[in-house]
Amino acid sequence: MRVTIDAERCQGHGRCFTIASDLFDSDDLGNGFVIGDGAVHADREHDARLAAQNCPEHAVMIEEDA
Amino acid sequence: MTPETVTNFATEFDDSQPPSPHGPVADFATDFDHTDPAWVKDPYPIWDDLRERCPVAHTDRYGGAWLPTTHHDVHAIANDHEHFTSRSVVVGEGRPGPDAPPAPQGIAPPISSDPPFHQGARRILLPAFSPRAVAELEEFTRTLCNDLLDRIEGHATVDASADYAQHIPVGVIARMLGVPADAGDTFRAFIHTILEGVDKPVEQRIEEFAPIEEYLSAFIEDHLANPRDDLTTFLLDAEMDGRPLSPEHVFGSVILLLAAGIDTTWSAIGSSLWHLAQHDDDRRRLARDPAMLTVAIEEFLRAYAPVTMARLVTQDFEFQGCPMKKDDWILLSFPAANRDPAYFDRADEVIIDREVNRHAAFGLGIHRCVGSNLARMELRVALECFLARFPEFSLADPDNVAWSRGQIRGPRKLDLAIG
Numbered sequence: 001m002r003v004t005i006d007a008e009r010c011q012g013h014g015r016c017f018t019i020a021s022d023l024f025d026s027d028d029l030g031n032g033f034v035i036g037d038g039a040v041h042a043d044r045e046h047d048a049r050l051a052a053q054n055c056p057e058h059a060v061m062i063e064e065d066a
Numbered sequence: 067m068t069p070e071t072v073t074n075f076a077t078e079f080d081d082s083q084p085p086s087p088h089g090p091v092a093d094f095a096t097d098f099d100h101t102d103p104a105w106v107k108d109p110y111p112i113w114d115d116l117r118e119r120c121p122v123a124h125t126d127r128y129g130g131a132w133l134p135t136t137h138h139d140v141h142a143i144a145n146d147h148e149h150f151t152s153r154s155v156v157v158g159e160g161r162p163g164p165d166a167p168p169a170p171q172g173i174a175p176p177i178s179s180d181p182p183f184h185q186g187a188r189r190i191l192l193p194a195f196s197p198r199a200v201a202e203l204e205e206f207t208r209t210l211c212n213d214l215l216d217r218i219e220g221h222a223t224v225d226a227s228a229d230y231a232q233h234i235p236v237g238v239i240a241r242m243l244g245v246p247a248d249a250g251d252t253f254r255a256f257i258h259t260i261l262e263g264v265d266k267p268v269e270q271r272i273e274e275f276a277p278i279e280e281y282l283s284a285f286i287e288d289h290l291a292n293p294r295d296d297l298t299t300f301l302l303d304a305e306m307d308g309r310p311l312s313p314e315h316v317f318g319s320v321i322l323l324l325a326a327g328i329d330t331t332w333s334a335i336g337s338s339l340w341h342l343a344q345h346d347d348d349r350r351r352l353a354r355d356p357a358m359l360t361v362a363i364e365e366f367l368r369a370y371a372p373v374t375m376a377r378l379v380t381q382d383f384e385f386q387g388c389p390m391k392k393d394d395w396i397l398l399s400f401p402a403a404n405r406d407p408a409y410f411d412r413a414d415e416v417i418i419d420r421e422v423n424r425h426a427a428f429g430l431g432i433h434r435c436v437g438s439n440l441a442r443m444e445l446r447v448a449l450e451c452f453l454a455r456f457p458e459f460s461l462a463d464p465d466n467v468a469w470s471r472g473q474i475r476g477p478r479k480l481d482l483a484i485g
Contacts, residue, residue: 012438026197028198
């Protein structure tokens with residue numbers, strides 16, 4: 001699994017990095033960004049999905065492994 | 067900035083607008099009024115009914131206004147800057163007059179601004195409210211909460227709104243702006259003047275605002291002469307389009323931060339305590355496991371979202387079959403969107419461990435509340451400290467809880483029986 005953030009949609013609600021601070025961080029304006037390449041370890045997939053499911057702007061995207 | 071402007075400015079964000087002169091509401095679908103006593107007491111069944119029947123309600127009051135009640139419609143309007151302007155964000159009898167700053171800036175940038183001006187004005191404020199900047203205020207906030215609790219401990223009944231919740235956002239914003247500790251009482255008196263008594267005659271309001279304007283002008287002058295490490299100096303040093311902000315712009319931003327940042331968070335803390343006073347299982351669970359508050363506050367923010375915004379329609383056009391006219395109000399109810407069963411599972415229930423909770427309490431789109439990180443921190447710390455001190459409490463008199471009227475919803479009198 002990989003996570004990405006659509007920077008055009010992100011408005012800095014801060015839900016993603018509150019739920020999964022090992023996968024997401026925030027910049028100086030409070031907008032979210034993905035840490036590293038966005039690869040999600042199997043035991044972090046639940047929180048990665050929650051980060052996507054809680055984003056009010058639908059800016060957090062999940063790419064499941066094929 | 068003239069006293070008239072200051073008065074209008076503060077009235078814009080006041081939550082205790084005078085009652086509507088239109089009389090009792092006949093049918094909320096065609097004659098809604100957000101100052102009606104039934105709405106003030108319990109708006110949720112009204113919105114549920116309208117969502118089924120309309121779902122966009124209308125009223126001729128306030129010169130014509132529409133009320134979307136579904137998450138879909140609230141989301142659509144919040145993101146449509148062509149048909150809806152933020153020029154004024156508080157529904158009233160009038161519209162911004164010829165002397166009001168025109169779009170796209172509006173009376174209180176960036177909340178009253180439209181693109182493209184909006185983005186620049188917003189970027190100036192955002193770093194001061196980033197998660198990292200807010201984290202540095204957490205210990206101060208915790209100390210503030212515990213000091214307030216020291217003062218009320220030992221009383222059998224405490225007004226958790228007036229004697230606790232109210233003071234937390236005031237104390238934090240004063241600290242951020244660099245208001246000296248010994249000016250705290252003066253400052254609190256100003257806040258009281260800003261937030262209370264809008265139903266007083268305009269002449270009296272202007273008179274009452276004169277010392278505030280004088281104080282804040284001197285406050286800003288002093289920061290110009292003696293720069294320091296606070297938000298006021300930060301704003302005075304900030305640039306927009308390569309030019310520093312004028313002292314008037316800084317003055318306006320300071321008033322905005324006072325007016326928009328205080329009764330909102332006060333309301334969120336109060337509503338959460340009101341819920342916990344009536345739900346023993348939720349209260350005991352959070353007192354036992356404060357780490358759960360991170361998730362629980364999102365549910366309190368969803369279910370009891372304090373802030374409703376407004377837009378003005380920019381041109382005649384049809385929205386969801388409704389014939390909207392230029393200068394009609396939109397009462398943009400994020401609280402109603404948060405109760406939409408088409409968007410939230412068991413929307414009418416408060417589930418403090420709700421995992422999937424895509425609520426819109428801080429708005430949607432480009433106007434997402436600039437202070438949301440700060441508000442969340444204050445709410446979490448305020449509840450954590452209160453529960454640690456008073457794990458057992460209940461409503462002293464359920465019929466004697468007073469709710470604010472207008473676009474900011476929260477308890478203004480909340481007597482709790484401790485123990």
